[in-house]
Amino acid sequence: MMPPDSHGVVIVPAQARHVGFLARRMRAIDQIECRAMGREPKAALRHGLMASTRCWTALVDGQPHAMFGVVVESALTGRGCPGFWAPTRCGAMGARCCVLARRSWRKCTIQAPCWPT
Secondary structure, eight states: OOOOOTTSEEEEEOOTHHHHHHHHTBOHHHHHHHHHTTSOHHHHHHHHHHHEEEEEEEEETTEEEEEEEEEEEETTTTEEEEEEEOOBSOHHHHHHHHHHHHHHHHHHHHTSTTSOO
16 A cells, blocks of 8 residues: 555555445546446446456545556466556546556556566
């Protein structure tokens, strides 16, 4: 877990209990994307969580606002495919979540065995 930043955003390991909150607050465009890929938003989030080798959630004041992770593309080649799921409608704080998520993602995934070198 990363310590909270000055805006109260904390990066924690993702949990199944984050999925419902994120799915209910997902932006319309992201819901459309999930459905275009053949899944309802909640099912897409569950799949992302279960399929990820490593998965994290950005919390704002204790509530989930974004989930991101790394899905193994090939265990033989050691390559992973990044994923960012469920950006919520939370204005400037949502942008802050994205920035912190990207920093955390880079820091954590560089250490992941499935990340391309």
